[in-house]
Amino acid sequence: MKLQKDFQQYAQESDLENDLNNRLKLTFDEIKKNNPNLSLDEVLYAVYDKVKDNYNKPFDVLRNMILKANNIDELEYYTKNVRKDLKYYIEENIFPQYSKNDGGHNIAHILEVIRRSFALNDTFKLGLDDNMIYAIASCHDWGKYENHATHHLIAAKNFMNDEGMKNFFTDEQRKIIKEAIEDHRSSKEDEPRSVYGKLISSADRNTRIEIVFIRSFFVAHERMPETNIEEYLDYTIERLSKKYDEENPENMYFEDKTYKVFLQDMRDLLKKEKDFKNRYCMVNHITSRKNRVQDEPGEIANTKILKK
Ligand SMILES: [Fe+2]
DSSP: OHHHHHHHHHHHHHHHHHHHHHHHHHHHHHHHHHOTTOOHHHHHHHHHHHHHHHHOOOHHHHHHHHHHHTTOOHHHHHTTTSOHHHHHHHHHHTGGGGGGSOGGGSHHHHHHHHHHHHHHHHHTTOOOOHHHHHHHHHHTTTTGGGOSTTHHHHHHHHHHHOTGGGGTSOHHHHHHHHHHHHTOOTTOOSOOSSHHHHHHHHHTSOOOHHHHHHHHHHHHHHHOTTSBHHHHHHHHHHHHHHHHHSSSOSOOSSOOHHHHHHHHHHHHHHHOHHHHHHHHHHHTTOOOTTSBGGGSOOGGGTOOOOOO
C-alpha cells in the first residue's frame, strides 16, 4: 500500500517536473524565435523575466533549469565553432598546467572565463575570432603559481614559447593573443591594446557573489591564516565596500546585465552587514566565528576540479 502511494507521489512529482521543463522549453523557443538577435545570455534573462513570478527561484537557479530543460551545455554551445584540433591540444596540454595554480585560478576558473568571454562576445556582437578567444581565455593565467605580480607576463611568455600553439595561428594573431594576455590584469592602469585584451580583462571579472566569497576565503588562508573569523569578516566588508563603491571598480569594458546585476546585488549585500556575514559563512561552511581562518577549510577545499 505504502509502496503504491510512494509511486503515485513520485509519478505526480515527475509529471510536475516534466510540465515545468516543457514550459521552460516553450518559453525559451518562443523568445528565441521572436528575437533572433539576442545572445544566449540575453535569452536566458528574457525567459527568467517572463517566468520568475511562477517559479519563485533566484536567477542563478532558474538559469540552470532553463539550460537543462533545453539540453544546452553552455561551454559546448559557445565553443562549437572552435577548431577541434585546437580544443584537443589545449585540453591535453594547457589545461593540466592549471593544477599547479592556487584554488582561485584553477581549471574551474578558466572554464568560467572561457564561458564569459564567449558570452560577452555574443552579447556585444564583437564578432571576434572564436579560436583566438578560446586560446586567450585558456592561456591567460598559465603559470600564475610562479609569481602573482607578473603572472600576466609569464602566461604570455608561456603561450609564445609553446611550440604546439604555433601551429594554429599566424604571427599577427599570435601577437594579438600575447598582448591580450599581457593586458588582462585588472590592476593594470593602461587600457588593453586591443578589443581582445578588453574582452579577456572583462571576462576575468567575478560575476557571482558565491565565487567572490570562495576565492576571497581562499586568499585569506594564504595571507591571514591567524586572523579571527569575526575580525576577518569585518575586514572583508570594509575592503569590498571600498572596492565596489567606485564608479568602475574593475577594468570592465563590457558591462552586460550579468555584471550589472552582480554589482547591484553585491552593493546591496554590503550594506546589510548581518546578511553579508551569514552568507559568507554559509558559502564557506564556517562552523564558528570564534575560530581562526586556518581552522575553517572553506568551500574551495571541497570544490571538485571540473574536468572537461
Ligand atoms: Fe583569471
